[in-house]
Amino acid sequence: MSAGFQAPKGIPDYVPPVSAQFLAVRDELTRAARLAGYSHIELPVFEDTALFARGVGESTDVVSKEMYTFTDRGDRSVSLRPEGTAGVMRAVIQHGLDRGTLPVKLCYAGPFFRYERPQTGRYRQLQQVGVEAIGVDDPALDAEVIAIADEAYRRLGLTGYRLEITSLGDNSDRPQYRALLQEFLAGLDLDDATRRRAEINPLRVLDDKRPEMRAATADAPLMVDHLSEASREHFEAVLGHLRRLGVSYEVNPRLVRGLDYYTKTTFEFVHDGLGAQSGIGGGGRYDGLMAQLGGKAGLSGIGFGLGVDRTVLACEAEGVTPGDTARVDVFGVPMGAAAKDRLVVIAGELRAVGIRVDLAYGDRGLKGSMKAADRSGAAVALVLGDRELEAGQIEIKNLRTGDQHAADLDSVVAQVRQVLDTVSVDAGHLASQDL
Incomplete structure (x- = not known):
């Protein structure tokens, strides 16, 4: 092991090629929300400690044991965000979003922080995608x-996943x-x-994972x-909508989420x-949270937090490889200084139309440059030397099939696009670009 710096304990690095899977998972989770009309919100990484104590619940493990809390230079108690809902509700109240069209539909992504015993799937910096729909109590929502x-x-x-769902009731039946x-x-x-917990929030006792409990x-x-x-009518309506949407579920009457604000629908x-850390995402309704944080009474909300880290692990467990692990689509191989000058320009032209391009830097030979092209995952190699430059041409090699042909330098962008269209490259990001 190196004697140099290491990542903090319990915080994973995502490096290539796994980082490509991480991005693909995060992008797919957020894409699904955008398709349903959820707008992006960017939240502070730390907030007033009292926000989480009041919003999440002082009796929860998250607040009582797991928050990273410190006093800043202004002698204020602040905490790294352990979850997203409380911060979203604070932002909605602060910026008056609840005075506009309801529901307010928001989506966010980023790191959250909990001081837990690190293990696979349980990290001190966890990555999540979340959505919140605030202001309407509708089972269809x-x-x-x-x-x-x-x-x-x-x-x-x-x-290989399943949806577990229950209802935690409302303020009329919970007492x-x-x-x-x-x-x-x-x-x-x-x-x-446990006795103290039973006095403060007895539902949390049902969430105790110890076998004896x-x-x-x-x-x-x-x-x-x-x-x-x-x-009960609300819960049955939610289940009915899920059936019509083709979403399979299992009613789990013992399901209790680890946060105090949940009411009614919980999932x-x-x-x-994934073994012990089997939850890859979840959420529920939180009808009293806005009023609890100083906002309008009577405005309800529902949302979820999906674990990007655990979803990546779930993909690995099923042998699913999301995303394109290739760094680039095209790799330029210059043979000589003049050829490099021209390939730098060509690379810029290709990038301008949405094609990912890298070059062999450092004056490598042809063999080393082609090995670098293979390692990059590129589908096409552009080989340019003094002889090709003098003839006004460039060699275009299809790295999937091995086919190679000369093309005019003036038409290289169109020629590359044509080759990319024939290979199994995720070129969806090119479709809307014009040459």
């Missing part, structure tokens, strides 16, 4: 949010259920920390069995190929 995630996973080629659950938990022999709570009353008529996408 719940189904849309879930279907966006399902469509993204399917477009990536994943098949009665809370009292019922606390009465049940009072009869158990709980440790002090799973066994102890096996007969606990479940929220889905104690829904009010309105909550998680699970991939069994």
Whole structure:
């Protein structure tokens, strides 16, 4: 191991070729949201600590154990963002987005931070794509949010995942259920920390993964069995929309997400190929969060956070390779200083029409340059030497088939496009470009 600097513990580097898969996963997850009319929002990486304490919940592990919190030079307590919903709601309130057309539909992507014990799929810097639809309580909107995630996973080629869903009820039925659950938990022999959790938020006890706690709570009353008529109708409407959209699901009455703000529809996408860290994304409705953060009362919301890191791992587990691992489409091989000068210009012309191009730098020989062309993943090599330059031509080699032909330098862009059209290169980014 090198004695030099290392990445911080629990924070992965994404380097080629895996970085191409990372980008493809992130882009597909966000693309599905854009197709449904979700606009991009860019959030601060750190915020006032109180935002997360109030919005996420002080009793959650995220706030009580996992946040990176520090005092800045202005003696303010700030925290690296552990999740996205609270920050989005703060931005919506601050900028008055809730006073416009509802629902406010927003999409974001980036790193989030939790101080956890690092293991595969559980990182201290985790990458997520999230969406939030704020201001309308409509079961069809719940189904849309879930279907966006399902469509993204399917477009990536994943098949080995399942959607688990339940309802956590609303403010009219949760107090009665809370009292019922606390009465049940009072009869158990709980440790002090779990007892305190049961007093603050008893639902979180059902999320305890310890085998002894799973066994102890096996007969606990479940929220889905104690829904009010309105909550049950809402839940059944969501399931009906999912069926019509062709989204398969499993109702999991014990599903409890790790954040306090969830109400009604709550869901998680699970991939069994990932072992203990099987959740690849999830979310739910949070109808009281806006008012809790100082915004308008009565404005509801629903959203999700999809783990880019875990989706990459899910793709690996299924042998799916999303994205184009080739760095470039075309690789230029100059043989001499004058040829390099001309190829630099040609590379610029090709890039201007959306074609990815690299050159052999450092005055390598032909053999070394062609090896570099192969390693780049390019489909086409352009070979130019003094003899070709004098004749006003350039050699275009199809690296997939080995075919090679001379072309006029004045028509090289059109000739390259023609060759690229015949090979299995992801040239979709070229389709809308004009020569």
